[in-house]
Amino acid sequence: MIAAKPQATATRVDEPRSITTERLILEPLALAHARSLTRFARLWEVARFTANIPHPYPPGCADNFAKQSVEQRRSGGGWVFAVHYEEDVIGVVDITLSPDRRNGELGYAFAPWAWGHGFATEAARALINFGFGTLRLDVIEAFAMVENPASCRVLAKAGMRRIGEQMLPAPARGNDILCEAYRIFWTERLA
Numbered sequence: 687m688i689a690a691k692p693q694a695t696a697t698r699v700d701e702p703r704s705i706t707t708e709r710l711i712l713e714p715l716a717l718a719h720a721r722s723l724t725r726f727a728r729l730w731e732v733a734r735f736t737a738n739i740p741h742p743y744p745p746g747c748a749d750n751f752a753k754q755s756v757e758q759r760r761s762g763g764g765w766v767f768a769v770h771y772e773e774d775v776i777g778v779v780d781i782t783l784s785p786d787r788r789n790g791e792l793g794y795a796f797a798p799w800a801w802g803h804g805f806a807t808e809a810a811r812a813l814i815n816f817g818f819g820t821l822r823l824d825v826i827e828a829f830a831m832v833e834n835p836a837s838c839r840v841l842a843k844a845g846m847r848r849i850g851e852q853m854l855p856a857p858a859r860g861n862d863i864l865c866e867a868y869r870i871f872w873t874e875r876l877a
């Protein structure tokens with residue numbers, strides 16, 4: 687039997703809150719994180735695979751991104767978290783909501799010096815739990831470039847299913863890139 691879905695009245699989360707995982711603290715992104723974010727967002731090996739990081743990385747870009755993320759959070763449009771490991775900010779992970787607040791799109795980027803330790807998978811799982819448990823979403827989607835197998839692997843390890851391919855903008859490249867689309871429904875979290 688499938689359990690009744692909790693009422694959608696809890697889709698709005700007003701207060702910033704942190705999420706703690708086994709090794710990480712996900713803190714709602716703020717201006718104070720901008721300098722740490724710039725350290726890895728400005729790198730080509732990071733920007734080239736993302737849908738929202740330009741390259742070269744303009745001065746003030748992280749500040750603007752942090753300010754926009756605060757506005758987005760306040761309006762209920764989505765959440766961006768700075769990922770802390772020990773004393774360092776090693777990544778950023780986000781979930782952007784559809785206008786009706788039923789669907790979320792997951793994204794992330796991590797500093798190269800933190801790759802290969804399972805951090806992205808740990809953060810992605812936490813965001814999926816946040817999306818279904820706190821935001822009461824119906825479905826969460828994510829996209830990873832076909833030429834980015836590490837990210838495709840992260841999404842699969844986080845429990846998402848590959849559902850097809852789609853061309854999406856890649857601002858650091860200045861053109862569209864073929865991406866794999868992944869999806870998970872809230873009912874699948876019951877398994």
Ligand SMILES: CC(C)(COP(=O)(O)OP(=O)(O)OC[C@H]1O[C@@H](n2cnc3c(N)ncnc32)[C@H](O)[C@@H]1OP(=O)(O)O)[C@@H](O)C(=O)NCCC(=O)NCCS
Pocket residue numbers: 731732733735736737793794795796797800801802803804805806807808829830831834835836837839840
């Ligand atoms: C993609 C990214 C988030 C992965 O972060 P990470 O913390 O290294 O990820 P994890 O350690 O949780 O998992 C990576 C998995 O990919 C695998 N992997 C890494 N490189 C790979 C490759 N070239 N081919 C296939 N698998 C690969 C790893 O072995 C690991 O899988 P495993 O645990 O089964 O061994 C990170 O490389 C990154 O931020 N890249 C730049 C920005 C980006 O790509 N963002 C995603 C946009 S969709």
